[in-house]
Amino acid sequence: MKTLRTRTTLAVALGAAVLALAACKKEPETMNTGTVDPMAAELANAAPPPPLPMIKSSHPYRCKDNSLIYVDFMTDDVSANFKAKQEAPITPLKAPEKGKPFVSADGKTTITAGEGNTITFNGQSCKFG
Known part of the structure; x- marks a missing residue:
């Protein structure tokens, strides 16, 4: 009998809460x-954005200190x-x-394109091929 009374009380309380929430906003x-x-x-008359650059050439370079770098x-x-490093x-x-x-952007890496298959990476010469 007690469980029936508890269920009834919970059902009534739940119903009252739903009705109270439903009545919150009339409009x-x-x-x-x-x-x-x-x-x-303005957007219709705006010039199209410039195309994003694509990879022109991609090479691994071996530098004078025997390290490998990768430049696109x-x-x-x-x-x-x-x-x-490759990864x-x-x-x-x-x-x-x-x-x-x-x-x-931080100024720590500088690459200067050289003649043919060479570049200069932070002051040292590097070659591909």
Whole structure:
């Protein structure tokens, strides 16, 4: 008998809670479904973004100290990706303009493209091939 009374009490309490929550908000929820974009005209007349650079050449280089480095030169001629080991994370390098040295954001890595199959990595000569 006691369990029946407990169940009834729980059912009544649950019903009262549901009714109380249902009565909280009388007005319907409104949502802004308009398609007005204040920048639509500017975006329609904007120039397309420049294409992302792709890998132009990718080579492992052996340096004078017998270490291997990996460099990907990009098609924009001012970007390169550097890895100190094959499985190491990529360090992006940027040159201020075409033909200038590629430098990492922290300034610790510098690569200068040389003649033919050589580059200079932090002051030492490196070759591929």
